[in-house]
Amino acid sequence: MSEHGRPRGRTGEGKARWYRPVAVLTDTCGIGVPLAAALSADGQDVPALGGLVGAGVWAAIRASRRRYAAQRLGESWGVLAAVRDWVLLAGLLALTLILTDPGNGPRPSLALAALTPGLVLSATVAPMTKLHLNRQRREARAVRRALVVGEPTAVDHVVGRLASRTDHPYVAVGVVPVGAQDPQCGMPVAQRLAAAAATPADRAAEAQAVLRAAADLGADVALVAPGLRMTGERLRHVAWALHGAGLQLAVVPGLAEVAEARVRPTTAAGLTVLQVTPPAQEFGQPWLKSSLDRAGAVLGLALLAPLFGALALAVRCTSPGPVFHRQTRCGLGGRPFTMWKFRTMVADAEARLAELARSGANQHDGHMFKMRRDPRVTPLGSVLRRLSLDELPQLLNVLKGDMSLIGPRPPLPDEVAHYSPTELRRLAVKPGMTGLWQVSGRSDLSWDETVSLDLWYVDNWSVATDVEIMTRTLRAVVDGRGAY
Known part of the structure; x- marks a missing residue:
């Protein structure tokens, strides 16, 4: 193991070579x-030719949007990207049919149905690739x-986050402090x-020092x-x-928990400027999110x-007490609301919480109280929790508007x-039935990890992000990791 928890291994090894061939073969x-x-x-005449044209157009669309680029393969769940590409494909093929021979072409409904398997397969391969890549990276492959370069405090921050x-x-693998x-x-x-490089010769010499450090490691x-001393x-x-x-060379600008889609590089008077857009304010996304929640x-x-x-x-039949557990929680802006769940604990669970807390039974390092064997x-409650079935009544809270x-x-x-x-800052959006916390390990996460995930969501949410989290929720429910 390394000093910072990442196991030592073949750190120079690249991504698996099958990522791109499998993606291209699956798409076509x-x-x-x-x-x-x-x-x-x-x-239709020459159906094989039509199939080849459709496959070629689909592969061309995906390639033009860099879906097969080595630096992108396995880096995202790719579900929304596949949907956007597929809509473009359907539009292009529909336009082609209209402009060529609209009377003798295939029925639009049949052609659309024929394109659906491609969307399903493409939207499945990307998450499989990401899961495989995540497993490789957990093994330091x-x-x-x-090589991290900068002032000591900045170096500590970057290394710690990595x-x-x-x-x-x-x-x-090493640092070069200023x-x-x-x-x-x-x-x-x-x-x-050195703390300062006064002359061009000094700057050229220290650049060679960084290069030697990279070669040595x-x-x-x-x-x-x-930073102040690591000047432009x-x-x-x-x-x-x-x-x-x-x-x-990669520059760490000091921005934390900002999604790549919100950052756009530009230039002004020879300076490189990173523009960071607000989260999901365009195209009526807040209204769309609310509508999708209610529906x-x-x-x-x-x-x-x-x-x-x-x-x-x-x-009702397995333990005395009410069917539902109602509890006051904090929603958007800290406003309290009553959250509904199926009861998974004994009827006097709230009264016994203080006693357990005083006994030091809390196994979570933050403000939440969690025990693996509470x-x-x-007995039924443990099953409901593992499968997240106890959370289903929160659909009433979503319908009412207290939750998302x-x-x-x-x-x-x-x-x-x-x-x-x-x-x-976690209270800047409505709480949800599921989210990054639930699909990333739930109660197994530390408090800092929980806060980090929630802050990332608050600052970067979009309807596309919500759809991808929803697709990951099923796997998290089946896995059951961290549900107690």
């Missing part, structure tokens, strides 16, 4: 084969060896830069954290040296009514009373 066959079969069934997560392509102060991160100091990339001119010389040796709640309540009845009967949980389908976990008022100003 998923569109071409069903389309050719549909054209043949419709009595398919990562890039990073070590806290494994869902990224970097593993720190100035005489030593970093506290525990990484080997390969070289050291076998680094693939230099991560530079700019010094960074420029470092970039020249690295690029001349065929190594890459999803109505549909869920209608479809799950028989299950609600069966679960209510099971709760004595208050009933996707969002941070709704906190208790006692927890909110101890929040720091940073943690209060």
Whole structure:
């Protein structure tokens, strides 16, 4: 194991070679084969040619949007990207039919149905690739060896953040601090830069020092954290040296928990400027999210009514007490509301909480109270919790508008009373039935990890993000990891 929790391994190893071939083969066959079969069934001439054209157009669309680029394969869940590409494909093929031979072409409904398997397959392969890549990175494979350069405090921050997560392509192998102060991160100091580089010769010399450090540690990339002493001119010389040796330079601008889609680089008077857009304010996304929440709640309540009845009967028959557990939680802006759940604990669970808390039984490091084997949980309750069935009555809260389908976990008022100003940011959106916390490990996560995930969601949410989280929820429910 390394000093920061990432296991040592073949850190120079790249992504699996099968990612791109599988993606291309799945895309082309998923569109071409069903389309050719549909054209043949419709009595069209040369259906195989139609299938080849459809597959070629689909692959061209995906390639033009860099879906097969090595740096993108496995880096996202890709479900929404596949949907957007598929809509463009359907539009292009429909336009082609209209402009060529609209009278003798295939029925639009049949052609659209023939394109559906391609969408399903493409939207399935991307998550499978990401899951495989995440597993590789947990084993310190398919990562890039990073040399971190900057002032000691900035170096400590970057190294700490890289070590806290494994869902990224970097593993720190050493540092080059600026100035005489030593970093506290525990990484080997390969070289050291002076507090100031007064002349061009000084800057050229220190750029060569960074290059020697990268060579000594076998680094693939230099991560530079700019600061008061790590100026743009010094960074420029470092970039020249690295690029001349065929190594890459990456700049850590100090932005945290900002999604890539919100950042747009531009230039002004020769300066590189990063523009950060507000989260999901365009195209009526707040209204669309609210509409989808209400529609999803109505549909869920209608479809799950028989299950609600069966679960209510099971709760009533297996332990004394009410069927539902009602609890005050904090919603948008800290406003209290009554949250509904199927009861999974004994009837006097709230009264026994203080006693358990005083005994030091809490196994969570934050403001939440969590126990792996909470004595208050009933046998049926443990099953309901593992499968997340106890959360289903919260569809009523979504329908009422107190909650959303996707969002941070709704906190208790006692927890909110101890929040720091940073943690209060979690209340800037409605709490959700599911969210990044639920699909990333739930109660197994530390408090800092929980807050980090929630803040990322608050600052970067969009309807597309919500749909991807929803697709990950089913796997989290089946897995049951962290549900107690």
